Amino acid sequence: MTSKPDLDSPEAIHALVEGFYERLLNDPLMRPVFMETAGIRIEDHLPTIEAYWRKMLLGEKGCYTRNMVAKHEAVHAKGPLRPEHFERWSEHFHQTLDELFSGPMTDRAHLLADRILVNLQRRLLG
Numbered sequence: 001m002t003s004k005p006d007l008d009s010p011e012a013i014h015a016l017v018e019g020f021y022e023r024l025l026n027d028p029l030m031r032p033v034f035m036e037t038a039g040i041r042i043e044d045h046l047p048t049i050e051a052y053w054r055k056m057l058l059g060e061k062g063c064y065t066r067n068m069v070a071k072h073e074a075v076h077a078k079g080p081l082r083p084e085h086f087e088r089w090s091e092h093f094h095q096t097l098d099e100l101f102s103g104p105m106t107d108r109a110h111l112l113a114d115r116i117l118v119n120l121q122r123r124l125l126g
């Protein structure tokens with residue numbers, strides 16, 4: 001068995017985001033939230049998500065400075081997010097991580113995602 005790399009570089013984060021969004025956008029529950037409700041432009045959105053994770057995991061400063069909660073509040077106002085969206089987001093995120101990476105930074109990404117998701121869900125759904 002070949003060991004997997006850790007999620008410890010911008011290149012690794014790029015691969016994570018590509019793999020994660022491939023799953024999200026092929027999922028009939030999740031795709032409409034991104035493509036219809038929010039109407040994202042993939043070519044703008046994916047670099048934003050990468051910047052967010054570079055900030056969170058690599059501590060890169062200045063790359064992501066927006067208010068991500070407000071962004072989700074705006075999506076939720078246009079088309080309500082439900083508990084199953086949060087569950088599915090989480091499944092895809094953790095599965096992508098497990099498939100591609102392992103190591104201390106990968107563990108940290110699993111933990112961070114859980115923590116942020118719980119907070120976001122509480123803010124949006126109460």
Ligand code: HEM
Pocket residue numbers: 033034038040048049052066067068071072075081085086087089112113116117120
């Ligand atoms: C139910 C679960 C989630 C759904 C359906 C969801 C969906 C979305 C959508 C549609 C956008 C695009 C907003 C826009 O540009 O109008 C977005 C942006 C974003 N999401 Fe999520 N999201 C979820 C959970 C999360 C979680 C748990 C995180 C972090 C761990 C996260 C991080 C981000 C970030 C950083 C952005 C970029 C915001 C910006 O443009 O500055 N999302 N999300």
